[in-house]
Amino acid sequence: MNGFPVGILGTGKYSPERRLTNQELETMVDTNDEWIVTRTGIRERRIAAPHEATSDLAYEASLKALAAAGITADQLDLIIVATVTPDMFCPSTACIVQEKLGAKNAAAFDLSAACSGFIYGLANASGFIATGTYRYVLVVGADTLSRITDYTDRNTCVLFGDGAGAVVLGRVPEGRGFRSFKLGSDGSGADLLCIPGGGSRLPATETTVAEGRHFLNMNGRDVFKFAVRIMGSAAEEALAMAGLSKEDIDLLIPHQANIRIIQSALERLNLPEDKCMINVDRYGNMSAASIPVALAEADEQGRLKEGDRLVMVGFGGGLTWGASVLVW
Ligand code: ACO
Numbered sequence: 001m002n003g004f005p006v007g008i009l010g011t012g013k014y015s016p017e018r019r020l021t022n023q024e025l026e027t028m029v030d031t032n033d034e035w036i037v038t039r040t041g042i043r044e045r046r047i048a049a050p051h052e053a054t055s056d057l058a059y060e061a062s063l064k065a066l067a068a069a070g071i072t073a074d075q076l077d078l079i080i081v082a083t084v085t086p087d088m089f090c091p092s093t094a095c096i097v098q099e100k101l102g103a104k105n106a107a108a109f110d111l112s113a114a115c116s117g118f119i120y121g122l123a124n125a126s127g128f129i130a131t132g133t134y135r136y137v138l139v140v141g142a143d144t145l146s147r148i149t150d151y152t153d154r155n156t157c158v159l160f161g162d163g164a165g166a167v168v169l170g171r172v173p174e175g176r177g178f179r180s181f182k183l184g185s186d187g188s189g190a191d192l193l194c195i196p197g198g199g200s201r202l203p204a205t206e207t208t209v210a211e212g213r214h215f216l217n218m219n220g221r222d223v224f225k226f227a228v229r230i231m232g233s234a235a236e237e238a239l240a241m242a243g244l245s246k247e248d249i250d251l252l253i254p255h256q257a258n259i260r261i262i263q264s265a266l267e268r269l270n271l272p273e274d275k276c277m278i279n280v281d282r283y284g285n286m287s288a289a290s291i292p293v294a295l296a297e298a299d300e301q302g303r304l305k306e307g308d309r310l311v312m313v314g315f316g317g318g319l320t321w322g323a324s325v326l327v328w
Contacts, residue, residue, distance in 0.1 A: 003130030006169055007177030007326065009071070012064025013165045013296035014057050015283065016048045020146075022158070029154040036158045041259025045161025045284030047146045053087045055096040057164035058142035061292070062101055065138065068299075069168035073101040076168075077134035079108040080125055082117025082288040084195070084317065085144045086110055097140065106138070114193065115255050115316025116183070117141055117288035118165070119324055122312075123181040125169045140166040141288035148195055150215040159257070160216070161284035165292025176306075179242035179325040182234050186319045189226065192219045193317035223319075227261045230321045232268030235313045238323035246270050248309050251298060255314030256280035256290040265313070277303075287316065304328045 021044045022033040036042055048057065058081055066073060079101075081094040094108035113120040118141035125137035142164035151157045197213025198204045208214060231254060239245060246269045254262050259280055266276055277294040286293060291312050298304050306328060313323040 001130060001178060001180065004132060004171050005174055005177040006126040006129040007172030009168045009170045010065045010067070010069025011165070011167050011292070011296040011299045012061045012068060013163065013293045014060035014064070015163045015293070016046045016052060016057065018047045018049065019044045020047050020161070025158055028151055029157060031154045031158055039260070040159060041280050042158065042284045043281045046163055048144045048162040052144070054083050054085050054142045054144045054164070055087045055093045055100065057144065057162065058093060058097045058140045058166065059100045061142065061164040061166040062097060062138055062140055065166035065168050069170070071136055071168060073103040074105055076103045076106040076136050076138050078125065078128060078137040079103060079106050079140070080111055080121040080137065081140045081142060082111045082113065082121040083142050084112060084114050084117070084287055085147055093142070103138070113316065113320045113322070114318055115257065115285070115287045115290065116314045116318070116320040116322040117316070118291045119181070119312060119314050119322030120183060120320070122169070122178070122324055123183055123322070126178050129169055129171060135170060137169045138166060139169060140164060141290070141292040143287035143289050145216065145285070145287055148214065148216045150212050153215070155220060156216060156218055159285050161286050163283055163286040163289040163293050165289050165296050167292060167295070176327045179244070179327060180238045182238040182241060182323045184234065184321045189222070189319035192222050192226070192319065193217070224258070224261065226319060227257060227315050228264045230315045231261060231265040231313055234315070234321045234323035235265065235269060235311050238311065238313070238325050242325040244309060244325060249275060249311050250308040251303060251310050252276040253291055253294050253298065253310060253312045255316070256283065256294060257285045290314070
């Protein structure tokens with residue numbers, strides 16, 4: 001990639017306290033632990049407390065990322081929050097995080113690319129740093145999907161959880177940092193995963209709320225097929241752009257939507273499970289937060305060694321996808 005080399009200087013994550021287990025879901029809808037585990041790999045997910053909104057989760061993860069990077073909030077030039085569950089439509093959640101952190105020198109905006117949002121955010125941030133426009137950028141993936149989940153719909157309510165992950169990006173020595181970004185979209189699949197109500201197409205009314213149009217609506221089977229296809233191909237394209245091949249991967253950090261989707265990516269990339277971060281069993285799908293939370297856990301667990309080649313890859317509503325190769 002052109003310009004200054006850009007990499008990740010620090011990671012952080014935040015998970016709400018409350019655990020929603022499969023056993024508890026059995027009491028809420030017609031489902032069972034065995035179905036959920038075999039079809040999705042999920043055993044529990046975290047749910048934000050009533051007083052917690054997306055910015056609160058993002059703030060906690062950001063504090064940790066800043067501490068790990070060894071910089072203060074006022075050194076930040078830009079804050080990007082990737083989310084589909086902003087605190088409110090306006091202002092952006094990034095501005096709320098900017099004020100909570102006291103990042104008084106930072107510009108701030110939200111980025112909407114669903115579960116691919118974190119990778120999109122990294123690509124944006126690294127462009128600003130590579131060109132010398134900015135020195136330090138905070139990229140957060142944060143979602144509170146429990147607020148847009150219909151807990152009477154067994155097709156979706158078993159899948160989602162809440163959380164936030166954050167990273168600080170800055171310049172790194174030559175030979176390290178991001179090597180490629182492959183981003184993509186296919187708006188013809190917009191209906192497969194959407195929140196139909198509450199926007200300018202279908203403003204919130206008593207009827208839209210009564211009909212549950214403000215909840216996340218998903219065609220699970222079609223999203224599954226798309227995900228299986230795109231995870232492998234996006235990762236392969238990002239590797240090729242970086243001049244690397246599958247054999248060069250030290251650690252894969254995939255979006256955590258479903259263990260079967262992750263396993264199919266591993267097969268396609270010919271990787272053993274121990275070269276992959278998997279935490280979908282403990283968190284479910286946290287949308288934009290899934291990849292940065294898994295990355296922060298890899299960091300915490302000492303799984304990221306200098307010179308390691310990481311591949312991050314995600315897919316989501318839009319439809320969107322993104323993959324990146326990074327030398328740690
Ligand atoms: N418990 C028990 N049975 C269930 C449940 C449940 N929680 N949910 C669905 N079923 C039933 C269905 O009703 C269906 O019954 P039927 O055959 O009588 O109609 C049966 O189980 C099988 O349904 P399928 O849709 O074939 O199940 P599948 O194996 O495809 O798994 C799943 C469903 C887990 C949703 C899968 O399709 C999937 O993971 N899709 C991708 C979801 C995803 O990745 N979303 C990303 C969101 S990204 C973002 O931007 C937020």
